[in-house]
Amino acid sequence: MENKFIVSARKYRPQNFNTVVGQSHITTTLKNAIRNNQLAHAFLFCGPRGVGKTTCARILAKTINCTNPTEEGEACNTCQSCVSFDAGTSLNIHELDAASNNSVDDIRSLVEQVRFAPQAGKYKVYIVDEVHMLSASAFNAFLKTLEEPPSYAIFILATTEKHKILPTILSRCQIFDFKRITNNDTVLHLQEIVEKEGIQAEKAALQVIAQKSEGCMRDSLSILDKIVSFTNGSVSYQNTLEHLNILDEDYYFKLLEAMQQQDMAAAMLLYDEINRKGFEGDLVLNGFAEFIRNLLVCRDAKSASLLEAVEGMQDKYTETARKISFSYLVSALNILNEAEINYKMARNKRLHVELTLIKLNFLQQAIDLSSANGTVSKKKRIDGPVAFRTKEVQPVQFMATPSKQKTAAKLYIEQPVVQPEPAAQPRIKPAADMPPPVMPAATQAPRHSAAGNGKKNSLLDTLRTRYGNQYEIQEVAEAELLSMEKLAVTWDSYIAILEKQAKHSSVGTFKTARLVIENEVRFTATVSTVISQNFIEQERMVLLDHLQKAFSNRAIAFDVLVEASEKEDVPIHMRLNSKQKFEHIARQYPLIRELKERLKLEIDY
Template structure:
């Protein structure tokens, strides 16, 4: 029967533990000198060895061959049964599914029974923070004065949820996420045992996606090994297995970004969309990539931090936008705005939540028009030329294409060309009203249609009602700034 790698290579003695050197050193000394505590609290992120070390303590106090020891034999009946999880005097409780006072009462009733085969009964309570307050209180007295033959080991990922009265009765150890070197050494050992060669860059990739969890890293390694069974493991294949953006794509994107190459960046983003690459995930991967480059000294910290800040600023502000490609365009625009001030200010974002009347037109000066458009220029003619206008504008500033996707000519009033947006696209309308985009489109229209034309932007139809269909983005902005929508 196949055994998953993280179970197959779970440490069987203290020397095999990856990381946690100070904790291991202290616990070994307490076992060696027969000074174990009656209750331990192990805190820290998932997959860093809390339950594994709890089992090692169980072996250390119950080994038949070496006695109470920091070097259990892994040969005697007790050690072997602890390894396979069948030791009767080691009781593992999942507090997430056994969190009530009744379960703790049952524990208290059985706790006075002597061990069946070992010297000590070991109670390992995992995710102990999930216990109810009543269950904690029921456990409190037992933790304070447990029978001599009992050791409690409480494990949690959220120590802040544990009652201080519980913590004060335990010997506390704070586990940390593994460092890159600690994890890679362990992964290399596993790969060698499995007769598999894993390149260094793949080990770096596994660490980056494990969050410092040895269990997660081992599971990732196993996925890659199964996918590449009988084949050479490469960075490209590992990236495909993990579903993350390839290093080459991020290198290319960053190069174009530093060169401020609008056209190439939009083409890359459009290709991602066609290849079904998750746009939001790509930008998060890009942020991590910049972080790693800063760590290696290959990207200036100031520049890297600005890029990371612009990425997360864009993603957080528009995380409820369904069209992620549009969010990608915004992110590119913000990234290219670094050094010249952000295009989207907080004041403008707040203005977006104000209801505007149908066909509302921004106020202009009321001076008479100096020049009328030619009589042969009709609204129908402008409609027929709209596609050409958009294409020409795209050549001038490629991000215009994103904001004009849902726009269309609505009317022609004297020398004012009215461009309409539906109620869902207030962001696109707002961007087109800014000089950065309006000036470009105006120049294109004047070049192709008439030199006297001006452009104004309006909403077509009603805006969505707040309590029914209003954009989630507007709701989030109201909540963020503590304001209200003005009807």
Template sequence: MEKIAFYRKYRPQGFTYLVGQDHIRQTLLNGLREKRMVHAYLFTGPRGTGKTSTARLIAKSLNCLELDADMEPCGKCEMCVSMNEGRLIDLIEIDAASNRGIDEIRELIDKIPYAPTRAKNKIYIIDEAHMLTKDASNALLKTLEEPPSYVYFILCTTEAHKILDTIISRCQRFDFKRIDSRTIMARLSYIAQLENIIAEDKAIEAIANNAEGGLRDAIGLMEQLVVDGKLTYDRVKEMLSLSGIENLDAFYKMLESCDANSALLFVQNLYKEGADLSQFTREFLELLRSKLIAAVQSEEKDAVPRLMLMTDSFQGALEKFKSAAIPQLPLEIAIIEICGYQRAKTPEVKSAVKAVGAVTTTTSAAPLTKQAEKVSESAPVSPMDPIDVTMQNIISTWPRVIERIKTPMLRQGVKNSQPSDLNGDTLTLEFKTSFYLEKVSETTHLAELEKTLFDVFNNKIRVKGVLKRIELEPVISGAETTVADVMNMAMAPAGSAGDASGAQADANAQKKSSNANDIADFFGGEVLE
């Protein structure tokens, strides 16, 4: 006899056995009872929570020949048996991950008009529906909106946000939630009894906690860890690289007592033993979370800040594991941060901090105590005093403002402007061209420029841009130039004319060079000779 995996063997065969999704089960049974089932459903939620199993139960109920009073499929009629054995031709399951193109969907649509072969209704279950291409999803729209009376669609996905809104609007959506650990433990114990497996309670609890709300994963893991009809906690702990509550509590006490040396040695031993440090960090975060919630509920105000610091430090360590050059380094840094923070909260240092605060707030320059001087080195720097906002100060500090601007286009635009007027807290900038004026006046650029000015002056300054007035010089320069002067310039010797033309050529070349440098700076390039 062919061996069937536990998660398939114990797949729910009726709505009664659908665990952890009571809200969905009741809604679907009411729809079946009142005969108001819609023709398109969308099941979304984490993996292993019963989406495909529920879809098959709907298919059974819609085609069962002997439904009971509670709308449960009988499991004995020809249709139910055919579905259980996977040979009912009118139940079509499609894996959208491998049949995601428009050609596959068109082929499916072409077959929809044909009536069911044996059953009363034809059921299409599309698993991993978010993997369908955009063209394939659009091709399915019309059929979802107006399917034949005997056709039902059930779309299952773990990522509903990737499905087109037009698809979602045509479906009745059900969100499957993660199954709690106690429900998973009860199901695992039930399966263990049926399979004559001697399972330790701690082993079942560890598997349920590790499954992250997925019953299928928990069942598969239990089957994998059973040896000679026994499921022991030691084997589960070894295979899942679990640390054990004893180790977690010991590590927590080291941090609580600020024993950095012991904590660092503990992490080093974990690494030498081949333990998964990221898994250990996740388990420790679970412990910290439970302690934090307990502290908040019991209003232990002194414990909450310390637990929040620990949680933040180890959460940061967990995020850094992938990029860490040394595997244990993120944990070690978190330990040092936590222990250092607790040392800084001793009464002696607190009094020193108060002394520093008193000195900084008084107008007289009283000498600092030695204790306060030590703390003042690590104390946060107070905000700088505001700079008087005057045109003279703005013009003298303008290069600093330009250097602090991060966006290249904004920086180049500000370079091509100059402060021209200050009216209250509004600074007027004159721009050489309308191009730079428009770029700097964009909302995001203007906000960045005003923030940069605030960082430099510690004062709020609004910016207004205007186009610089261009004064056209007369063709013949000089108000006293006469026709005779023009004639004299025309009759001048060739040498002097050559000098004048040469000077003009040098000026033009210098202007071109300046323009080229501006363009290169704007695009982040360089001028080649």
């Protein structure tokens, strides 16, 4: 029988912890737990795809059932349990794909199997792959068994999306986070495989494969199998680029050199050559952005380790990065990023890429134009603080005769301050028959005479001296506090005003309102219905002014309350909103609803 081809991802799947690539922090922990007999009853392996989650789960299941483990905590691969596991005939290991078995019945079937002890070996291991695909009901059905399983049962859950798992599941598991496999680890593993297979492979080609796989070992092995089949067992740098549809980095170096010389024709011709080779515009933009990024990290020796380039290209990157300014690299990276984002929306893809290349071609010129004294100046930049703009206020000028101007100004300021009579403040009120006064030309004379006598007149005397009988001078009345007697009288006086205005509904409400004084300046008016409350609220401003004048107290205020014990008989059109009104009318007149449905009307409630 002809031997069946087995892909490298299955053929070289690790069989013990030491052969797992790039997950030493997890394999060491698991080996120590096995050696010290400190195994948890539930594990959760989470991380990106193709990094060894299911592989480690199988190795763990194999190792804990091994009858003759090594001192390092590895399986012996020779006992009956290990042999049956490698052959796929072990009865102690059960794998469940939660992506296709995600219902409650599937979990119940699994729970039923847990009740039976293993026929051989110490543990029954249940591996649930893609556990995040379980439904919420299936998770809940799994909780009790996962929290308190039998002593011989161990659950290993694997997922790529940890955030989709219920917190109640996470709290019952020992969580292991797998990380992406580095490019160096991937290259070393690929070199071991090509040596075993007798394949001629350049290290630069393996580095390109590792970069393309993005930390996924399964993808890198699949890519290697395809290239080996494509090249008939000889893996080189050029045929790897051709097979993976990757543009050679030499094109990017030539493109950047043309842009630095501002040779737009050379850049456009170079892109035309790339386009005729079958490379799409988005691949060019993405590859050029990665190229600029590599140049950017090469400028500093501290970040040079972040360079992702094949072997032998590091020196060329470093040398080129020294010739390019930092501002150019950052600006170019920003332009390429925006162009890549907008590429899908462009109708003319080629023109979109060519426009981006034109911008990059004249980018250095734009940076030079925006530079000032060797430093880059941004647009709309404010170099210094801007003062708050205010208009100067001119001082007040006091009109007086030149000889006594200073004395008159002083007297004019001091007179309002000195008040010998603290009992009351004067209020100036024009007489009934007196016309508005005309300021005489020599109004300062009495004040000068007062200053000349050496006496300070009171404000009241000064007003009398200046204006004589033109005004009636009255004292301001003192503010009164609320009292029930005067409040009732004032309230009745306002009712009389309402009667003169023929507001009969309001009159009835005011007469039935019950007044209660809360404190010295506030009282409440209690009414029986909301409608009565609205009548009083309509008169609030005028009523409040009437009360404050009566008590000579502007601090007086009131509240209107509705008795909670009484139910208000409000008309139906006042109790319903717009939508309820329509439904009420439609129930009484069904033809209205039929009209709405036939005409497909939408009512704006």
